[in-house]
Amino acid sequence: MAHPGKQGNDLARPFTPAKLEPAQGGTMRSFFVLLFVIATTTFISPRAVLADLPKPANVGETLDLMLDYLRPDFPDAKINTAEQNITLDADGQMVLNPDNLHAILQTTDDGAEREAQFNAFLGTVVTSLNQSPATEGVPLDRVYPVLRHKSFAQASNGDVGNGAVPYAQPFIGDMVLVYAIDYPDHVAYVTQSHLDDAQVTLTQLQQAADLNLSLKLDETQFQQQNGSFMVITDGFYESSMVLDSALWADIARQLGDDLVMIVPARDLVVFAPASNAEAIGFLETARDNILNGGTHQLSGLMYLWQGGAWQVFAR
Numbered sequence: 349m350a351h352p353g354k355q356g357n358d359l360a361r362p363f364t365p366a367k368l369e370p371a372q373g374g375t376m377r378s379f380f381v382l383l384f385v386i387a388t389t390t391f392i393s394p395r396a397v398l399a400d401l402p403k404p405a406n407v408g409e410t411l412d413l414m415l416d417y418l419r420p421d422f423p424d425a426k427i428n429t430a431e432q433n434i435t436l437d438a439d440g441q442m443v444l445n446p447d448n449l450h451a452i453l454q455t456t457d458d459g460a461e462r463e464a465q466f467n468a469f470l471g472t473v474v475t476s477l478n479q480s481p482a483t484e485g486v487p488l489d490r491v492y493p494v495l496r497h498k499s500f501a502q503a504s505n506g507d508v509g510n511g512a513v514p515y516a517q518p519f520i521g522d523m524v525l526v527y528a529i530d531y532p533d534h535v536a537y538v539t540q541s542h543l544d545d546a547q548v549t550l551t552q553l554q555q556a557a558d559l560n561l562s563l564k565l566d567e568t569q570f571q572q573q574n575g576s577f578m579v580i581t582d583g584f585y586e587s588s589m590v591l592d593s594a595l596w597a598d599i600a601r602q603l604g605d606d607l608v609m610i611v612p613a614r615d616l617v618v619f620a621p622a623s624n625a626e627a628i629g630f631l632e633t634a635r636d637n638i639l640n641g642g643t644h645q646l647s648g649l650m651y652l653w654q655g656g657a658w659q660v661f662a663r
Contacts, residue, residue: 400459401466407432407643410450417470418444431500432643436534440514443535444473447583473533486538486548488556490530492564495523495587495611497646515540521649521660523611525591527557535584561588565595575627579617587614587646596653607653608661611646612638622652628663 404410411427414434418425424438436442449469456462501516501524514537516524527538538553568589569580579586589595590611600607605621608628612635620627631650639645652661 401453401463402459403456403462404450404453407446407450410446410453413453413466414444414446414449414470417466418474421474430645439539440537443537444533445535445584485545486542486553487529488548488552489560491538491553491557492528492530492560492585493554493557493588493591494526494528494585494614495519495590495646496526496614498522498524500524500526513539515543519591520658521647521651523647527553558591561585561591564588565592568595574630575624576618576620576630579619583615586617587611589617590651590658593656596658597656600653609651609653609658610635611651612648613642613646614644616642619653622654632663 401413402409404413408429411432411434415425415427418434418436422436425434425436427433428435428440428443431443433446434444436444449466452465452469453462456465496514496516498516498518501514514526516526519525529536529538542548543550543553564581564585567581571578571580579589581589590609596607599619603621605623607619608622608631609617609619610631611617616634616638618631618634620631622628628650635648635650639648650661650663651658
C-alpha cells in the first residue's frame with residue numbers, strides 16, 4: 349500500500365536536507381512531497397452522485413463522508429477517532445486510512461470533480477475488497493513491524509485475551525510492537541488468530557517483517573533544522589524506522605554522539621544529538637504540539653539512544 353500523499357503531521361519550522369546518509373549505503377535524495385492518487389478503475393458506484401461534494405475542512409469531515417459511503421458494504425465500519433482512520437470490520441483487523449483521499453478532496457476545486465474522484469477512489473476499494481477479500485493467512489511478503497501506543501492492542505474491544513485483538517509485544521516506554529499486513533488498498537493487523545490459523549511461527553513473522561522493513565530504507569530521508577533531524581519515509585512507516593538498530597547505530601556514529609528522539613505520531617520521528625540542549629528543547633515543544641493538536645498520536649515520552657539501544661529519556 350502506498351502512503352506518500354499523507355495529510356499528516358508537520359513541524360512549524362521547515363527542514364532542509366541533512367548530510368546524513370542511510371546506514372546501508374543508500375544515497376540521500378532531496379526532499380520531495382508527492383500528491384499520491386490511487387489508480388482507479390472505471391467502476392461506477394451505485395450510490396447517487398451529488399453534483400457538488402463539499403470540500404472537507406479537516407480529516408474528520410473526510411472520515412464522515414467515507415463512513416457514509418462505506419456503511420452499505422461494511423455495516424460494522426466505524427471511525428477510530430484516536431487513530432483518525434476507519435475500521436471496516438467488527439474486529440478492527442481491516443483499516444482504511446483517509447490520508448490519500450483527503451489530499452485529493454482538498455486539492456480538487458471543482459465540486460463535481462471532487463465527487464467523481466471520491467466515488468472512484470472508494471469504489472475501487474469496495475470492489476477490491478469484495479472481489480478479493482483478505483484471507484486468514486499471513487502473506488509474509490506484505491507484513492511489516494509497526495509501533496503503536498500501548499492502548500492500540502485493546503482498541504478493538506478491550507479484551508486482550510480475544511484472538512481478534514492485534515498481536516502486540518511490549519517495546520519501550522508507552523509503545524508496543526504490532527504487525528501490519530500492507531494490502532494494496534487497506535491495512536490489516538496480525539492477530540493471534542492469524543498466527544494460529546496460518547500456522548506461522550512468531551520467528552517467521554518477525555524475520556519476514558524485518559526483511560520487508562529493511563527494503564524501505566532506500567525510501568528513507570532525513571531533513572535537518574538547527575541540529576534536529578526528521579525521518580521521512582511515506583507517512584505510515586516513519587515510526588517503524590525506530591526498530592532498525594543498525595540505522596541508529598550508524599547515525600550515532602556519524603554524529604559522534606548519543607541521540608535523543610521523539611515519536612509523537614506514527615508519521616513523525618525527530619531526533620537530535622544528546623549534547624545539543626537547544627535542539628532537545630525544540631523536540632519537547634514539537635512533541636507537545638503534536639500530542640495536543642496533531643494526528644495519529646503515538647508516544648508521549650522522549651527516548652535516548654545509548655549503548656546500542658533505546659531507553660526512556662528522563663529530562
